[in-house]
Amino acid sequence: MSALFENYDVGGLHLRNRVVMAPMTRSRAPNDIPNEMGALYYRQRASAGLIISEGTPISREGQGYLFNPGIFGPDQIRGWQKATQAVHARGGTFFAQIWHVGRVSHTSIQIAGKAPVGPSEAQGGKAFGYDAQGRPNMLSASKPRALATAEVKRIVDDFRQGAINARNAGFDGVEIHAANGYLFEQFLNPGVNDRHDVYGGSRENRCRLVMEVIDECVAALGAHRVGIRLSPHGTLFDMPEYDDNGETYLYLAREIEKRGLAYIHLHDQGGQGMAPLPMDYLRTFRQTYGGNLLLAGNLEKESAERMITDGLIDLPVFGRMYTSNPDLVERMYNGWPLAEYDPDTFYGGDARGYVDFPTYPEDQARKAREAMIADNQA
Numbered sequence: 149m150s151a152l153f154e155n156y157d158v159g160g161l162h163l164r165n166r167v168v169m170a171p172m173t174r175s176r177a178p179n180d181i182p183n184e185m186g187a188l189y190y191r192q193r194a195s196a197g198l199i200i201s202e203g204t205p206i207s208r209e210g211q212g213y214l215f216n217p218g219i220f221g222p223d224q225i226r227g228w229q230k231a232t233q234a235v236h237a238r239g240g241t242f243f244a245q246i247w248h249v250g251r252v253s254h255t256s257i258q259i260a261g262k263a264p265v266g267p268s269e270a271q272g273g274k275a276f277g278y279d280a281q282g283r284p285n286m287l288s289a290s291k292p293r294a295l296a297t298a299e300v301k302r303i304v305d306d307f308r309q310g311a312i313n314a315r316n317a318g319f320d321g322v323e324i325h326a327a328n329g330y331l332f333e334q335f336l337n338p339g340v341n342d343r344h345d346v347y348g349g350s351r352e353n354r355c356r357l358v359m360e361v362i363d364e365c366v367a368a369l370g371a372h373r374v375g376i377r378l379s380p381h382g383t384l385f386d387m388p389e390y391d392d393n394g395e396t397y398l399y400l401a402r403e404i405e406k407r408g409l410a411y412i413h414l415h416d417q418g419g420q421g422m423a424p425l426p427m428d429y430l431r432t433f434r435q436t437y438g439g440n441l442l443l444a445g446n447l448e449k450e451s452a453e454r455m456i457t458d459g460l461i462d463l464p465v466f467g468r469m470y471t472s473n474p475d476l477v478e479r480m481y482n483g484w485p486l487a488e489y490d491p492d493t494f495y496g497g498d499a500r501g502y503v504d505f506p507t508y509p510e511d512q513a514r515k516a517r518e519a520m521i522a523d524n525q526a
């Protein structure tokens with residue numbers, strides 16, 4: 149049998165296969181509260197070995213997109229409970245991706261129209277907020293305000309609370325979103341972080357915020373319930389390349405291994421039109437980090453199997469294919485064809501393109517029904 153469909157153990161959590169559903173923002177939660185439709189969406193995909201939720205902000209300040217279900221209020225915790233119960237009812241495992249966008253936000257969605265926050269005043273990225281006419285729109289992120297040193301501690305506390313809220317919402321663990329140009333990458337990157345306090349300058353200082361958040365989440369949930377997403381050499385949302393990039397992430401890998409986290413999840417941004425993660429670097433990262441390694445970005449069944457067999461990764465992560473194939477595991481297992489995804493319905497809107505993609509057997513049954521009706525009419 150293909151390694152993809154083997155059981156796998158992550159920190160004592162039993163995954164029934166190695167197929168992981170990627171975190172994907174779908175922007176369909178009115179008032180930023182997870183609803184029944186969201187629960188159905190995750191339930192439909194629960195045959196995955198592990199589902200990682202869409203990014204869920206740990207505070208209003210940490211939000212960069214409208215209709216994005218958060219994890220900072222009681223209604224949100226109750227809303228997420230519907231989704232976690234739905235996934236668990238089908239025997240799935242479910243981590244929450246906890247998130248602060250940092251500078252990638254817009255005044256129109258911040259409390260009292262305040263500026264977003266970041267390590268510095270360097271501006272970059274695109275947010276989903278309200279335009280001048282009050283319509284939801286993709287907009288250039290607003291100019292951020294540089295966080296004072298004491299405020300950074302408050303963000304660390306927000307993450308600790310977010311992790312506790314995620315546990316109370318029924319999630320099996322959390323994934324700290326430290327990829328894709330958001331808050332943590334802004335601190336890691338000396339092209340954006342020009343601070344002179346303990347959070348800027350040396351490699352250790354630039355990594356301090358993410359390490360403090362890891363330690364707080366580990367203290368709250370236990371290391372085996374905490375994973376992290378990283379995108380070495382990532383340039384999404386205007387992140388400039390820098391000489392120390394590779395070494396910065398290897399330093400993080402060593403520190404994370406010491407703490408025994410559930411996993412590191414690498415995101416190769418090649419699938420999103422950016423420069424791909426160099427294979428040599430992936431090899432070096434694998435040799436440096438002895439824990440569970442997940443990889444996302446343009447993977448297909450064959451490439452995922454090959455990378456597992458070659459010992460490069462432990463768990464492959466699938467994103468866009470999961471939007472249109474709720475039964476991706478069954479389709480790959482049986483060799484059934486995959487349904488094409490529809491980028492127009494990725495973000496925002498209603499049930500269309502969200503919970504109306506059928507499983508392969510449902511699709512076959514519908515086609516058979518339609519053929520029968522057509523025959524009867526002929």
Ligand SMILES: Cc1cc2nc3c(=O)[nH]c(=O)nc-3n(C[C@H](O)[C@H](O)[C@H](O)COP(=O)(O)O)c2cc1C
Nearest residue numbers: 170171172173202203419444445446466467468494
């Ligand atoms: C609609 C959409 C929303 C996404 N939202 C998130 C997100 O909330 N958090 C995150 O870390 N990555 C996000 N991503 C990136 C995916 O997790 C994944 O890494 C990417 O799609 C590459 O995998 P693929 O080539 O299998 O699609 C998103 C991608 C898509 C297409």
